[in-house]
Amino acid sequence: MFDIDLWREIFQSINKNRTRSLMSGFTVAFAILLFAILFGIANGLKNTFKEAFGTDANNSIVIRSGKTTKAYKGNQVGKRIQFKNEDRDFILDKYGDKVQYFTSKVNKNVNASFRGEKNSYSVVGVYPEYQFIENNEIKDGRYINQLDIENRTKVVVIGRVVEEELFYKVNPIGKYINLGGIPYKIVGVFTDDEGDSEESVIYMPISTTQFIYGNNDFVDMMHLTYDPELNADQALTFGNAITRSLKEKFDVARNDQRAIRIFNMAEGAKKVDLMTTSLTVIILVIGFGTLIAGVVGISNIMIFVVKERTKEIGIRKALGATPRSIISIILIESIIITTISGYIGLLIGVGVLELIGPSLEVYFIKNPGVSNSLVFGATLTLIIAGGIAGYVPAKKASEIKPIVALRND
Amino acid sequence: MLKINQIHKSYKIGDSSLHVLKGIDLSVEEGEMVAIMGSSGSGKSTLLNIIGMLDEADEGEYILDGLAIKDLTEKKAAVYRNKFLGFIFQSFNLINYKNALENVALPLYYQGLKRKERLEKASFHLEKVGLSAWGHHLPKELSGGQKQRVAIARALAANPKLLLADEPTGALDTKTSHEIMAFIQHLNDEGKTILMVTHEEDIANMCKRIVRLRDGVIIEDAKVNQVRAEQYV
Numbered sequence: 001m002f003d004i005d006l007w008r009e010i011f012q013s014i015n016k017n018r019t020r021s022l023m024s025g026f027t028v029a030f031a032i033l034l035f036a037i038l039f040g041i042a043n044g045l046k047n048t049f050k051e052a053f054g055t056d057a058n059n060s061i062v063i064r065s066g067k068t069t070k071a072y073k074g075n076q077v078g079k080r081i082q083f084k085n086e087d088r089d090f091i092l093d094k095y096g097d098k099v100q101y102f103t104s105k106v107n108k109n110v111n112a113s114f115r116g117e118k119n120s121y122s123v124v125g126v127y128p129e130y131q132f133i134e135n136n137e138i139k140d141g142r143y144i145n146q147l148d149i150e151n152r153t154k155v156v157v158i159g160r161v162v163e164e165e166l167f168y169k170v171n172p173i174g175k176y177i178n179l180g181g182i183p184y185k186i187v188g189v190f191t192d193d194e195g196d197s198e199e200s201v202i203y204m205p206i207s208t209t210q211f212i213y214g215n216n217d218f219v220d221m222m223h224l225t226y227d228p229e230l231n232a233d234q235a236l237t238f239g240n241a242i243t244r245s246l247k248e249k250f251d252v253a254r255n256d257q258r259a260i261r262i263f264n265m266a267e268g269a270k271k272v273d274l275m276t277t278s279l280t281v282i283i284l285v286i287g288f289g290t291l292i293a294g295v296v297g298i299s300n301i302m303i304f305v306v307k308e309r310t311k312e313i314g315i316r317k318a319l320g321a322t323p324r325s326i327i328s329i330i331l332i333e334s335i336i337i338t339t340i341s342g343y344i345g346l347l348i349g350v351g352v353l354e355l356i357g358p359s360l361e362v363y364f365i366k367n368p369g370v371s372n373s374l375v376f377g378a379t380l381t382l383i384i385a386g387g388i389a390g391y392v393p394a395k396k397a398s399e400i401k402p403i404v405a406l407r408n409d
Numbered sequence: 410m411l412k413i414n415q416i417h418k419s420y421k422i423g424d425s426s427l428h429v430l431k432g433i434d435l436s437v438e439e440g441e442m443v444a445i446m447g448s449s450g451s452g453k454s455t456l457l458n459i460i461g462m463l464d465e466a467d468e469g470e471y472i473l474d475g476l477a478i479k480d481l482t483e484k485k486a487a488v489y490r491n492k493f494l495g496f497i498f499q500s501f502n503l504i505n506y507k508n509a510l511e512n513v514a515l516p517l518y519y520q521g522l523k524r525k526e527r528l529e530k531a532s533f534h535l536e537k538v539g540l541s542a543w544g545h546h547l548p549k550e551l552s553g554g555q556k557q558r559v560a561i562a563r564a565l566a567a568n569p570k571l572l573l574a575d576e577p578t579g580a581l582d583t584k585t586s587h588e589i590m591a592f593i594q595h596l597n598d599e600g601k602t603i604l605m606v607t608h609e610e611d612i613a614n615m616c617k618r619i620v621r622l623r624d625g626v627i628i629e630d631a632k633v634n635q636v637r638a639e640q641y642v
Contacts, residue, residue, distance in 0.1 A: 017506065312505075314502075316504075316519075317487060317490075318463060319490070319491065319515050320491020320567070322483070398483075403464050
């Protein structure tokens with residue numbers, strides 16, 4: 001296949017017939033340009049969706065409690081439902097196989113100070129698993145661990161914003177932060193890509209929080225992530241099952257909407273999934289449409305080219321060109337034009353996206369762009385497309401009879 | 410050199426079929442220069458095309474240089490054409506975007522020669538037709554006579570056993586025609602076997618033998634006294 005003379009022949013043919021080559025190249029370049037821009041914008045829309053949901057595990061379920069609104073089993077309306085440590089075991093015993101991470105939480109608001117710097121933050125007592133539910137990155141030190149839970153250690157992990165506000169030019173690790181009069185040792189600093197509010201939090205072992213703020217085993221809420229293998233419908237069913245079990249356990253009426261409340265991300269995730277899926281499908285359909293239009297375009301032009309070159313092909317055949325060499329010439333010419341012009345179209349498309357990308361953010365299009373794998377895939381598609389586009393004309397060319405081609409008229 | 414026996418060829422035209430060649434016998438020896446004459450529709454071009462393997466006979470036998478030409482696949486025909494035959498056409502049939510030298514080198518490309526070798530051989534043949542100074546000109550920059558000389562150089566480049574010319578002077582004025590004929594006669598003097606189709610009596614008389622066709626059969630096949638073309642140049 002790699003025959004320098006063949007390539008010389010092809011480049012000569014492309015070069016000597018510039019208008020024709022440019023025209024066919026333009027068709028493909030334009031198709032790919034549209035494809036790239038379309039794809040980029042779709043990606044931008046998806047990015048916006050994704051960001052709206054952040055990197056919080058989007059398979060999470062939050063369970064809160066409140067007061068009953070319905071009288072049930074001899075209990076009056078207005079009974080306060082209080083979760084305790086044992087409810088964690090209750091759920092894990094029953095649904096452990098479907099739970100990925102689980103934590104109970106205790107929330108407090110405290111005034112924190114360090115060497116004269118003061119501010120108020122929310123302190124959350126959690127289990128070590130919470131790091132994975134929130135998708136926090138440890139910037140320095142470590143997160144809360146099981147030993148902290150067992151020993152009720154007075155340690156905390158602080159958010160990046162807390163560090164910036166209280167620890168000016170001081171490494172907080174190992175320092176003691178004063179929370180409502182009690183000193184806690186800082187063992188880690190975390191970051192969260194969902195913004196400042198998520199980073200102005202202080203985490204503490206839940207056992208410590210419970211011991212210090214009430215010496216009880218009360219839990220404010222429970223937060224879990226379910227097995228990511230579950231699809232949206234299964235996840236919704238799972239959430240409902242938990243609600244039902246808890247309502248039974250706490251003697252809450254089935255139709256009581258306030259006493260036990262569950263927030264299941266699957267509801268939103270389902271909608272987002274549907275949205276992104278349909279978006280992807282639309283983009284793919286339109287994208288392939290444009291691509292096919294480009295392929296048909298170049299195929300048309302190549303058929304025209306073959307017609308125009310009928311005589312030349314006849315001459316070549318009379319001089320000893322085999323059908324195969326004729327096919328090679330037409331096919332490779334088609335592939336070269338498609339690939340080069342397609343790539344140019346792709347580059348322009350990516351360039352345009354880079355250029356106008358930032359100004360599109362107001363239209364909910366964030367970071368529009370095409371991935372490397374898409375560029376690679378598109379290049380491959382182009383080569384294949386060029387091959388398909390060129391094949392029919394090439395075959396036609398190889399079947400030209402020299403006597404027909406060489407007729408004097 | 411060349412021997413054909415009872416060649417038949419008919420073309421389908423709509424429902425009817427046109428019997429163009431009705432049993433042609435012809436044998437040509439090495440070094441001959443034969444003119445095939447006939448009015449249009451006599452079958453002379455069809456005969457040349459069959460000899461040139463651009464077309465295949467329906468019936469009959471064709472032996473070229475001891476090799477039976479039959480059951481030609483496209484590929485085999487291409488190889489034979491390249492190896493055995495040189496074509497000269499009325500309308501020159503040069504490739505318009507290739508310069509003279511590249512045109513001459515084209516059959517050598519299909520022979521699989523290296524580029525350097527091709528260009529060397531091509532410039533040798535171009536020199537032979539007196540156009541070495543025009544090697545880098547495109548066909549459109551050449552006169553009709555020059556174009557035909559390039560075409561002749563191209564036909565010679567692959568060193569074919571048989572040169573086939575289809576009305577080689579058909580598109581040229583009388584003076585240029587005579588120049589070209591003088592040149593072709595020279596090639597024949599050097600030993601090339603030449604077969605040419607023409608309908609001009611004076612051109613035919615510059616060959617050594619005239620075969621006349623009418624309605625698909627040979628009506629006359631006679632040696633003639635060759636008229637040298639130089640005297641008119």
